[in-house]
Amino acid sequence: DAMVIQNPRYQVTQFGKPVTLSCSQTLNHNVMYWYQQKSSQAPKLLFHYYDKDFNNEADTPDNFQSRRPNTSFCFLDIRSPGLGDAAMYLCATSRAGNEKLFFGSGTQLSVL
Amino acid sequence: ELKVEQNPLFLSMQEEKNYTIYCNYSTTSDRLYWYRQDPGKSLESLFVLLSNGAVKQEGRLMASLDTKARLSTLHITAAVHDLSATYFCAVVPNSGYALNFGKGTSLLVTP
Structure with missing residues (x-):
């Protein structure tokens, strides 16, 4: 089945130790998004790629970076995770002109 | 700044009862989504x-969606326990294409 796949499902990292979360899609969608969702809160958009064009939300900390080497893959890099970065990270995709988002299963990040 | 407001944020309801969750938003949009x-x-x-x-x-x-009132509703009819979850509305402004979420409504259906 065409899907949005996130790995790993759970990730534990140490305070200050860089971590990378991955997302892949078989939908051939133009747009890929990264959302951060803290416990009992709404998902918050960090950034998105429209094809190769990177769009950063104004309030996304510099600690968060993203890469999209090709249409299928997108990575979220957290350069120096803090305790406040513990959250569920959701990857989503959409086809340009159709905003219905398809979400991956998420990566639950813990920072020790 | 686009604001998306849901109410109530918490809802406890009995099985077989009806209820409505409301979603208001602050910008021009005719694209709204509900997620569970x-x-x-x-x-x-x-x-x-x-x-x-x-x-x-x-x-x-x-x-339902009323773009003039900038309001969407999610109506629950004869609730059952399986509907217990958090429900989010999300809006795409006409000037953009990224989803903006409300805070969510946490629904608990009890016997």
């Missing part, structure tokens, strides 16, 4: 509303 989220899980798409007056129904849930 179970604890520890990702988001499941429920409804896509793309025009003024749009109404969609699936089982015990019905969603």
